[in-house]
Amino acid sequence: MLARGSKKPKWMRDIAKERVDILFNLAMKEFSKNSSRSHRYVELARNISKKYNIKIPKKWNRSYCKTCYNFLLLGENSNVRLVSSEVHIKCHECNNVMIIPYKKEKKLKRRSKINAYINKKKN
Numbered sequence: 546m547l548a549r550g551s552k553k554p555k556w557m558r559d560i561a562k563e564r565v566d567i568l569f570n571l572a573m574k575e576f577s578k579n580s581s582r583s584h585r586y587v588e589l590a591r592n593i594s595k596k597y598n599i600k601i602p603k604k605w606n607r608s609y610c611k612t613c614y615n616f617l618l619l620g621e622n623s624n625v626r627l628v629s630s631e632v633h634i635k636c637h638e639c640n641n642v643m644i645i646p647y648k649k650e651k652k653l654k655r656r657s658k659i660n661a662y663i664n665k666k667k668n
């Protein structure tokens with residue numbers, strides 16, 4: 546038997562993680578048709594993550610607003626700007642700007658270097 550307040554078993558948390566992923570996928574699909582429904586999916590995903598003490602997968606980290614918890618689709622109700630060494634994601638639902646340090650984005654940085662190099666060549 547499980548003691549009260551202890552962590553849920555791993556298999557349960559694995560299922561929960563899968564559900565969170567499914568909910569975000571649904572949110573993305575539904576957004577263009579019914580944005581309020583996709584906001585609701587984020588809410589459900591968050592409830593699951595709290596209940597099972599799991600993190601929202603990194604790949605969905607930018608797909609919801611940390612302030613109003615609405616689903617965010619880049620170019621639709623959010624936009625991204627690079628400001629010096631930070632990524633600024635603006636939520637158009639509540640106008641909050643989330644700031645993510647750019648250092649973690651090594652891949653992106655490398656890509657932009659390559660692009661800069663390509664552009665130089667073109668000129």
Ligand SMILES: [Zn+2]
Nearest residue numbers: 610613636639
């Ligand atoms: Zn927001």
